[in-house]
């Protein structure tokens with residue numbers, strides 16, 4: 001798995017924090033890691049973007065960002081309004097392949113959800129994943145509404161012949177409500193793929209050293225962690 005595409009069921013679902021956890025676990029397993037943020041929106045020049053946040057939390061890795069647009073919009077719209085060149089799926093493919101030649105693992109973080117448009121031709125992260133033949137990890141929210149957006153994302157991946165590696169809950173609440181607890185069982189069912197972890201709410205605010213130690217406990221062995229779905233169900237009262 002040299003290239004892993006990380007998407008989400010929407011924006012602000014915890015893709016960046018999850019990407020950092022995946023990177024931290026891979027680094028702890030002795031692998032070299034690169035993080036590619038295809039297009040960074042809503043951040044001014046010189047400000048840290050998502051890739052920098054991953055490096056802050058996870059440790060020594062290579063970061064790359066193909067374009068930056070100041071307005072917090074879909075990259076295609078933000079590029080048009082800024083009068084800047086858009087990022088095309090082929091640009092993402094070439095950058096990821098170049099990084100993969102020099103690293104054991106390349107994590108590609110999209111912007112928002114899977115079908116957010118990058119250019120005026122309607123190119124998306126899904127197009128890049130298809131060209132790369134890369135597996136996709138879906139970050140989902142914990143509570144009510146996540147079953148629908150997760151299933152829609154999983155169906156789109158499947159219709160494109162893409163491999164859905166699994167689902168990670170981007171922010172697991174301290175006091176999970178009934179919907180969140182039921183979703184631990186139902187998410188893998190609607191996704192047709194395993195639940196591969198859950199990041200506790202607030203984990204992104206941990207000191208980096210603590211984040212790196214704890215990350216292994218949030219992700220499944222498939223992602224170099226020690227998290228077990230069954231034990232998590234028992235621990236969180238999610239056997240409902």
Ligand SMILES: Nc1ncnc2c1ncn2[C@@H]1O[C@H](COP(=O)(O)OP(=O)(O)OP(=O)(O)O)[C@@H](O)[C@H]1O
Pocket residue numbers: 008010011012013014015016017018050110111112113170171172199200201202203204205
């Ligand atoms: N497990 C978590 N611990 C702490 N903060 C979190 C966690 N998950 C999400 N957040 C917070 O929620 C916000 C969104 O998270 P994040 O930046 O990871 O989302 P995203 O899916 O990467 O969004 P985007 O589409 O903008 O890239 C951030 O402010 C982040 O700090």
Ligand SMILES: [Mg+2]
Pocket residue numbers: 015016050109
């Ligand atoms: Mg992000």
